[in-house]
Amino acid sequence: MAELYGFASNLEEAQMLMAAGVSVIQYRNKGQDHDSxxxxxxxIMTHSHSYPHVQIIVNDSLEAALESAAHGVHLGQDDGDYKSICKQYAQKLMIGVSVDTVQEAIEAEQAGAHSIGAGAVFGSLTKPEAPHMGVPLLKEICRSVSVPVSAIGGITLENLDEVMQAGASYICVISDIMGRDEPELRIQEYLKKLEEG
Structure with a gap:
């Protein structure tokens, strides 16, 4: 069964996602300085001790992930040399790597990445400049690697079935949850649909 992957930009959002039953939470706040x-x-990690099934992933910053004892880090193609980071820290941290192509996915898996972030699958409100990958390419990426693939970008309840059928292990949703007046209710709708498979 695919799992729901949420995004938080502050402590309160992370707490809400945990309480609502989200399995993986990526902390992403590009405006925050390193110490903050x-x-x-x-x-967030202290709070997560009450939710042993939850994994906390830090976006972009290996240093912050290590210093905060987070479960993992997610890196883009431009976030340092991810291949050497995988080599050095794969035993210590879960490492996810963003990809746009099948070749990048294969290279990331060979380098030791624990998961692949594939997107934007559809149009993304949080990254409008990101090119759209489409479901066929997502499916190809899922088939080309044995590590879990996280699908991201413009995913909604309406197109969730397509993404699940493509083989994604994690369903990353930002706008369709955090942009709602009652995000907890939307999360429950996602979890129900994921459970039905």
């Missing part, structure tokens, strides 16, 4: 970032993730 580490401090927030440490608080």
């Amino acid at each position: 970032l580490v401090s927030t993730v440490k608080k």
Whole structure:
């Protein structure tokens, strides 16, 4: 069964996602300085002890992930040399790597990445400049690697079936949850649909 992957930009959002039953939470706040970032993730990690099934992933910053004792880090193609980071830290941290192509996915898996982030699958409100990958390419990426693939970008309840059928292990949703007046209710709708498979 695919799992729901949420995104938080502050402690309160992370707490809400945990309480609502989200399995993986990526902390992403590009406007935060390093010390503040580490401090927030440490608080999230402390809170996560009440939710042993939840994994906390830090976006972009290996240093912040290590200093805050987060479960993992997610890196883009431009976030340092991810291949050497995988080599050095794969035993310590879960490492996810963003990809746009099948070749990048294969290279990331060979380098030791634990998961692949594939997108934007559809149009993304949070990254409008990101090119659209489409479901056929997502499917190809899922078939080309044995590590879990996280699908991201413009995913809604309406197109969720397509994404699940493509073989994604994690369903990353930002706008369709965090942009709602009652995000907890939307999360329950996602979890129900994921459970039905």
